Amino acid sequence: DGGITQSPKYLFRKEGQNVTLSCEQNLNHDAMYWYRQDPGQGLRLIYYSQIVNDFQKGDIAEGYSVSREKKESFPLTVTSAQKNPTAFYLCASSSGTGPYSGNTIYFGEGSWLTVV
Amino acid sequence: DAKTTQPNSMESNEEEPVHLPCNHSTISGTDYIHWYRQLPSQGPEYVIHGLTSNVNNRMASLAIAEDRKSSTLILHRATLRDAAVYYCMAYNQGGKLIFGQGTELSVKP
Numbered sequence: 335d336g337g338i339t340q341s342p343k344y345l346f347r348k349e350g351q352n353v354t355l356s357c358e359q360n361l362n363h364d365a366m367y368w369y370r371q372d373p374g375q376g377l378r379l380i381y382y383s384q385i386v387n388d389f390q391k392g393d394i395a396e397g398y399s400v401s402r403e404k405k406e407s408f409p410l411t412v413t414s415a416q417k418n419p420t421a422f423y424l425c426a427s428s429s430g431t432g433p434y435s436g437n438t439i440y441f442g443e444g445s446w447l448t449v450v
Numbered sequence: 451d452a453k454t455t456q457p458n459s460m461e462s463n464e465e466e467p468v469h470l471p472c473n474h475s476t477i478s479g480t481d482y483i484h485w486y487r488q489l490p491s492q493g494p495e496y497v498i499h500g501l502t503s504n505v506n507n508r509m510a511s512l513a514i515a516e517d518r519k520s521s522t523l524i525l526h527r528a529t530l531r532d533a534a535v536y537y538c539m540a541y542n543q544g545g546k547l548i549f550g551q552g553t554e555l556s557v558k559p
Contacts, residue, residue, distance in 0.1 A: 338493075364476040367547060376537070377494070392546060424493050426547070439484070439547060441493030 337361065340419050340425050340442035341356045342436070347419065355410045356448060358426035363440070364429060370394060371422040371444075380423075383408055398423035420449050453480070454538045454550040462528045464559050470523040472538030472550075477518055481541045485512065485523045487534040494537060497523065533557045 338359045347353045357366065365384050379392030383402040397416025402408055408427075412419045425442040432438040455473040462468040474483065482501050485496040498505055498512045500521075505512040511524040525532055535552040 355505065369549070376551040379546060379548060382546060390546075393548075422491070426493070428547075432518045438499065439494075441485070441486075441495070444489075444493050 338425055338427055338440055338442035340423075340445050342445060343443070346445045346448050346450075348450060350414045353411050353447065355412070355420055355423055355425075355447070357408045357410065357442060359406055359408075359427045359440070360431070361440060362405070363427035364404070364405070365427060366398065367426040367439075368392075368408070368410045368429075369400075369424040371424060377424060380410065399444065407436075418449075419447055420439060424448055453548065454540060455539075455550055456474050456536070456550055456553045458551065459554045461558065462525075462536075462558050464530060464557055465527050467534070468525040468532070468555065468557075470520070470536050470538075470553050470555065471520065472541045473520050474538070475519040477540045479518075482519050483512070483514060483518075484539050484541070485510070486537045486539070486549075487532075488537065497536070526554075528557045530557050530559060531538045 348359045367382040368380040371377050378394050380398050381389055381392055381400040383389035386405050389400050389402050423445045428437050428439045429434045429437045482499050484499040485497040487497055488494040496549050498507055498510050500512045513522045533556055535554050537549050537552040
């Protein structure tokens with residue numbers, strides 16, 4: 335089935351460790367996004383990528399890093415510099431962006447990250 | 451960025467229509483208006499989107515004001531399964547997809 339797959343669903347991190355969340359899509363979408371969601375809050379944009387080998391910071395990029403080496407993959411690394419990483423992380427994709435884009439956004443099921 | 455403003459919460463009775471408002475007064479002329487909804491611990495799902503004209507699909511209707519500074523998502527007959535957080539958003543020309551805080555809809559039987 336076509337869609338977006340995030341893994342793992344649940345992840346525990348010790349303080350000082352880097353962890354990487356996986357996001358894979360088989361929708362042939364150009365644009366991919368990472369969002370963070372804290373309990374009871376809305377979605378905040380971390381990073382986004384409109385095309386392979388290119389990405390831009392969102393509103394809360396500090397302490398995170400990404401790569402976009404393949405069209406279908408957009409992994410997110412939560413570094414030790416992120417002081418409060420416990421949250422729900424959502425990956426999304428869409429077939430295009432830009433001024434005339436009306437394309438639907440598809441989301442993965444999310445990954446829960448907890449610092450222990 | 452095209453920011454959106456929504457009420458924090460709304461209530462509805464089952465089988466009654468629901469009108470969820472969204473203000474996007476800074477929207478650009480080429481930004482589409484999208485609505486998504488999210489259940490707890492799940493990724494948001496697409497509901498509907500439009501540019502200038504009112505839109506209908508099997509899930510809902512979208513009414514867009516003539517000046518495009520506001521829109522309303524209409525659920526014609528609310529069911530218990532419609533209880534969720536509803537997000538309104540407008541595409542930014544730079545490609546940033548910015549979500550607001552959303553409206554938490556509760557549906558009473």
